[in-house]
Amino acid sequence: ETGVTQSPTHLIKTRGQQVTLRCSSQSGHNTVSWYQQALGQGPQFIFQYYREEENGRGNFPPRFSGLQFPNYSSELNVNALELDDSALYLCASSFAGQWRETQYFGPGTRLLVL
Amino acid sequence: DQQVKQNSPSLSVQEGRISILNCDYTNSMFDYFLWYKKYPAEGPTFLISISSIKDKNEDGRFTVFLNKSAKHLSLHIVPSQPGDSAVYFCAASGVNAGNMLTFGGGTRLMVKP
Numbered sequence: 001e002t003g004v005t006q007s008p009t010h011l012i013k014t015r016g017q018q019v020t021l022r023c024s025s026q027s028g029h030n031t032v033s034w035y036q037q038a039l040g041q042g043p044q045f046i047f048q049y050y051r052e053e054e055n056g057r058g059n060f061p062p063r064f065s066g067l068q069f070p071n072y073s074s075e076l077n078v079n080a081l082e083l084d085d086s087a088l089y090l091c092a093s094s095f096a097g098q099w100r101e102t103q104y105f106g107p108g109t110r111l112l113v114l
Numbered sequence: 115d116q117q118v119k120q121n122s123p124s125l126s127v128q129e130g131r132i133s134i135l136n137c138d139y140t141n142s143m144f145d146y147f148l149w150y151k152k153y154p155a156e157g158p159t160f161l162i163s164i165s166s167i168k169d170k171n172e173d174g175r176f177t178v179f180l181n182k183s184a185k186h187l188s189l190h191i192v193p194s195q196p197g198d199s200a201v202y203f204c205a206a207s208g209v210n211a212g213n214m215l216t217f218g219g220g221t222r223l224m225v226k227p
Contacts, residue, residue, distance in 0.1 A: 004157065033214070042118075042203050042217030043158070056214055090157055100146050100207045103215065105157030 004106035023091035120218035137204035144206040
């Protein structure tokens with residue numbers, strides 16, 4: 001059984017560019033959540049996907065968007081990058097209905113926006 | 115508006131002693147609380163949780179206490195081991211608070227041999 005994987009591990013972009021981050025859920029998990037963790041802070045919820053549809057969203061602007069695929073892998077897309085988007089982006093997978101009890105986190109993608 | 119706060123950014127403890135990590139919350143809708151541990155270059159890993167219908171949950175060396183009236187929870191690690199050195203996050207969720215975990219800012223625990 002493989003855990004949650006994310007790619008790439010590190011990424012450098014410039015302001016105004018677009019970025020796509022990828023997440024492969026743990027085997028059998030059908031729910032994925034994305035979090036942004038700024039330096040020195042706790043993870044902040046961006047959104048959750050279940051059955052390929054957004055199933056909850058935190059306080060992030062529409063330029064943060066996502067996709068979930070039939071194999072439950074997921075993407076986070078950020079358009080018009082800003083300097084403040086520099087952070088560690090974490091995805092977490094879980095079974096629907098059990099996301100509160102246990103979410104399995106990937107190692108994250110560290111994004112630097114210059 | 116930080117709904118979950120960990121007021122101690124760091125804590126240093128001697129090996130074998132007790133570590134106590136604290137967390138406060140403001141949202142009355144929260145009814146489930148979790149602690150995660152995070153090592154560098156890894157994602158957070160689930161440690162222990164507690165439902166609001168309980169005031170204590172124990173798992174080996176780890177015990178979480180919940181004081182609903184004070185909106186406060188704490189994680190006790192006894193005895194502390196050097197391998198416990200990590201950043202600890204408390205998180206909260208509520209059935210009517212969105213499909214999300216709300217995290218505190220974390221406390222870096224250092225256990226000295």
